Amino acid sequence: MKEPLLQVDGLKKHFVSQKGFRKSSKQVVKAVDGVSFDINPGETFGLVGESGCGKSTTGRMIMQMLEATEGTITFDGERLDQLSGKALKKARKDFQMIFQDPYASLNPRMTVRDIIAEPLIVHEMETSNGIDRRVYELLDTVGLPRKVAERYPHEFSGGQRQRIGIARALAVKPKLIIADEPVSALDVSIQSQVLNLLKDLQDEFDLTYLFIAHDLSVVDFISDRIGVMYLGKLVEIGDRDSIIQNPQHPYTKALLSAVPVPDPRAKRERIVLEGDLPSPSNPPSGCPFHTRCPFAWDRCVNETPELQTAETTGHTAACHLLDEL
Amino acid sequence: MAEAATRKEEEQEKKVTPFQQFWKSFKKQKVSFAAGVFLLLLFIVAAIGPFIAPYGPQEYDYDNLLSGPSWQHLAGTDDFGRDIFSRILHGAWISLSVGLSSVFIGALLGTILGIISGYFGKWVDSAIMRVMDVLLAFPGMLLAIGIIAILGPGLFNVVMAVAIFSVPVFARIIRSSTLAIKSTLYVEATQSIGSSHFRVIMKHIFPGTVSTLIVYFTMRIGSAILIAAGLSFLGLGADPSTPEWGAMLSNGRDYLNNAPHVTFFPGLAIFLTVLAFNLLGDGLRDALDPKIRD
Numbered sequence: 001m002k003e004p005l006l007q008v009d010g011l012k013k014h015f016v017s018q019k020g021f022r023k024s025s026k027q028v029v030k031a032v033d034g035v036s037f038d039i040n041p042g043e044t045f046g047l048v049g050e051s052g053c054g055k056s057t058t059g060r061m062i063m064q065m066l067e068a069t070e071g072t073i074t075f076d077g078e079r080l081d082q083l084s085g086k087a088l089k090k091a092r093k094d095f096q097m098i099f100q101d102p103y104a105s106l107n108p109r110m111t112v113r114d115i116i117a118e119p120l121i122v123h124e125m126e127t128s129n130g131i132d133r134r135v136y137e138l139l140d141t142v143g144l145p146r147k148v149a150e151r152y153p154h155e156f157s158g159g160q161r162q163r164i165g166i167a168r169a170l171a172v173k174p175k176l177i178i179a180d181e182p183v184s185a186l187d188v189s190i191q192s193q194v195l196n197l198l199k200d201l202q203d204e205f206d207l208t209y210l211f212i213a214h215d216l217s218v219v220d221f222i223s224d225r226i227g228v229m230y231l232g233k234l235v236e237i238g239d240r241d242s243i244i245q246n247p248q249h250p251y252t253k254a255l256l257s258a259v260p261v262p263d264p265r266a267k268r269e270r271i272v273l274e275g276d277l278p279s280p281s282n283p284p285s286g287c288p289f290h291t292r293c294p295f296a297w298d299r300c301v302n303e304t305p306e307l308q309t310a311e312t313t314g315h316t317a318a319c320h321l322l323d324e325l
Numbered sequence: 326m327a328e329a330a331t332r333k334e335e336e337q338e339k340k341v342t343p344f345q346q347f348w349k350s351f352k353k354q355k356v357s358f359a360a361g362v363f364l365l366l367l368f369i370v371a372a373i374g375p376f377i378a379p380y381g382p383q384e385y386d387y388d389n390l391l392s393g394p395s396w397q398h399l400a401g402t403d404d405f406g407r408d409i410f411s412r413i414l415h416g417a418w419i420s421l422s423v424g425l426s427s428v429f430i431g432a433l434l435g436t437i438l439g440i441i442s443g444y445f446g447k448w449v450d451s452a453i454m455r456v457m458d459v460l461l462a463f464p465g466m467l468l469a470i471g472i473i474a475i476l477g478p479g480l481f482n483v484v485m486a487v488a489i490f491s492v493p494v495f496a497r498i499i500r501s502s503t504l505a506i507k508s509t510l511y512v513e514a515t516q517s518i519g520s521s522h523f524r525v526i527m528k529h530i531f532p533g534t535v536s537t538l539i540v541y542f543t544m545r546i547g548s549a550i551l552i553a554a555g556l557s558f559l560g561l562g563a564d565p566s567t568p569e570w571g572a573m574l575s576n577g578r579d580y581l582n583n584a585p586h587v588t589f590f591p592g593l594a595i596f597l598t599v600l601a602f603n604l605l606g607d608g609l610r611d612a613l614d615p616k617i618r619d
Contacts, residue, residue, distance in 0.1 A: 058569050063517050064517075065513060065516065065517050073389045088519070089519040092517070092518065092519035093519070096517075096518070097514070097517050099510055099514060101510055104509060104510035104511065105510040105513075106511055106514075107511040107515075107529055108511075109532050109533065110528075118515060118518060118520070118528075119518045119519075122515075122518055122519050122520050122521075122524065123518075125517065154342070168514075168518075172518075261599070
């Protein structure tokens with residue numbers, strides 16, 4: 001058994017917002033509330049959940065762009081949450097991020113060359129001659145012609161911009177790439193190109209991905225293992241095939257039933273969830289999903305279920321009705 | 326579909342630099358383009374004025390005291406018989422350099438303070454902005470008079486006074502654009518790479534504020550010239566004998582009834598210069614703002 005590259009344990013992020021002057025009027029938004037998972041070297045871990053469930057916040061905490069309220073992040077044997085200053089900067093070289101919005105994540109006033117070269121300059125990895133060579137190499141890798149180096153981001157389409165973003169993330173030869181919904185802003189036809197590129201790059205450079213998405217079909221395509229998040233908590237986690245074919249948690253079942261099947265005559269059971277995602281500032285008691293769960297009963301309202309291994313499938317889910325549904 | 330493809334090809338063939346794009350949309354602004362041309366001529370006149378002026382600034386012609394405009398004296402003469410047209414040409418350099426240098430100092434300090442304030446936030450922000458609020462609380466002229474009262478009269482002190490009162494204006498504007506840029510995803514991206522604060526500020530924040538800076542720099546020059554002229558008019562700036570436009574206005578005010586040209590021409594020079602700077606600033610704003618452009 002290999003040592004995991006990234007271990008996240010009991011990660012929490014509580015945003016405190018004060019309304020009014022009284023201390024008692026403080027509101028705590030539990031964006032991420034106790035998330036734990038491991039990612040092994042070379043695998044792709046897909047994190048899914050609907051908007052506002054805390055998946056991007058989790059990614060940002062791992063990137064050290066947000067400070068965790070509680071919990072530990074261990075990357076390559078080092079506690080990231082305890083690093084700062086020079087040590088953190090040095091560690092940052094090994095994990096990079098690809099952002100959701102390729103229109104906003106590239107500085108419109110910088111040329112493609114400057115954008116891709118920035119991490120190299122920051123980490124002092126190349127001489128000035130070496131930087132040019134490396135930028136061209138990276139453009140080749142992500143499938144963009146070399147002549148685009150002098151252009152500005154607004155001259156590119158979404159897919160091309162995302163390739164620039166990928167080249168920037170690859171520049172410092174990281175071990176882990178956190179991809180925060182890298183294809184959700186793109187056309188479906190472009191999505192598959194970018195996903196295939198990410199897969200090819202993984203094989204070529206031994207990359208490990210934390211792939212954040214809300215689209216289960218995308219996650220199904222790229223992931224080795226999947227974690228399903230709901231309202232700041234992981235509700236199900238396990239191997240891709242096991243989760244896709246044999247979902248245990250009612251929320252995962254509902255998500256899977258919403259994935260379109262390209263066959264108009266296919267008969268299937270749609271589970272349509274009622275109501276909206278509850279506010280993370282005022283989460284429901286017990287199981288966070290009980291307000292929308294078609295199978296909820298007394299215990300779900302009063303008691304928060306822990307992640308436990310399902311006997312039938314071997315992957316874990318947080319549900320009181322595990323193995324019974 | 327085919328149309329889009331050919332357009333794309335066209336775009337690929339001619340590469341448009343940001344400057345060309347700016348120039349293209351600036352040229353469409355007829356009025357401010359004219360203002361720009363006027364100011365360009367004014368700068369040339371200010372540089373070569375002393376050489377093309379028909380008379381020296383202190384050349385007395387006792388045969389023509391307070392005489393009206395004529396072919397001999399294009400804008401007439403003042404109470405000492407000095408040629409007003411020549412004095413305006415000599416004074417252009419003073420007004421422009423006072424305006425430019427004071428706004429430059431003010432913009433420099435204001436930009437540094439604004440970026441630090443917006444970027445670091447928290448108590449640094451509060452401390453800097455409260456001081457700026459105090460400065461902004463005084464009306465501009467009053468603040469300038471107060472500073473002159475401390476420093477003493479003189480052109481150099483006028484520059485300092487106008488600079489100090491420009492600082493809070495720039496600090497506020499640059500702080501707000503810093504806040505906007507700081508919250509963009511690309512700044513977050515560069516921070517996640519591990520860029521230092523200095524790098525983020527110099528490579529991402531400052532370049533983003535430049536277009537705002539250019540616009541307000543241009544507009545402030547107009548009001549700086551006005552304030553400097555005002556101070557000289559009150560006798561707090563340039564020595565009354567220097568051909569400074571404000572001082573010339575002040576000299577002529579006693580003869581407003583029988584020789585209005587003594588105040589009219591320096592006043593016209595101030596008016597046109599300030600107007601031109603403001604119009605130029607307007608046009609630059611429209612040309613530099615990608616949201617208004619096209």
